[in-house]
Amino acid sequence: ADNGELLIMPGETTTLKWVPDRVGIFPFYCTDFCSALHQEMQGYVRVSPKGSNVPIHYSIGTNLPASK
Numbered sequence: 001a002d003n004g005e006l007l008i009m010p011g012e013t014t015t016l017k018w019v020p021d022r023v024g025i026f027p028f029y030c031t032d033f034c035s036a037l038h039q040e041m042q043g044y045v046r047v048s049p050k051g052s053n054v055p056i057h058y059s060i061g062t063n064l065p066a067s068k
Helices: none
Strands: 024-029 042-047
Touching: none
Parallel strands: none
Antiparallel strands: 024 042
16 A cells, blocks of 8 residues: 655645556545644645646536536
């Protein structure tokens, strides 16, 4: 399994170098409960094929594209 763990204190930044072995979408999340907004501390890393020029689209539920 590809697992990594970083302990980052409030106000700090750090870098994790990760070389993916396949195309896909990979979730990341915080496992150290710190506050009421703890569940918001998550996201995704999208790995596209080498040489692709696919734009990133996202939504927070308020800017959804119109249906076709």
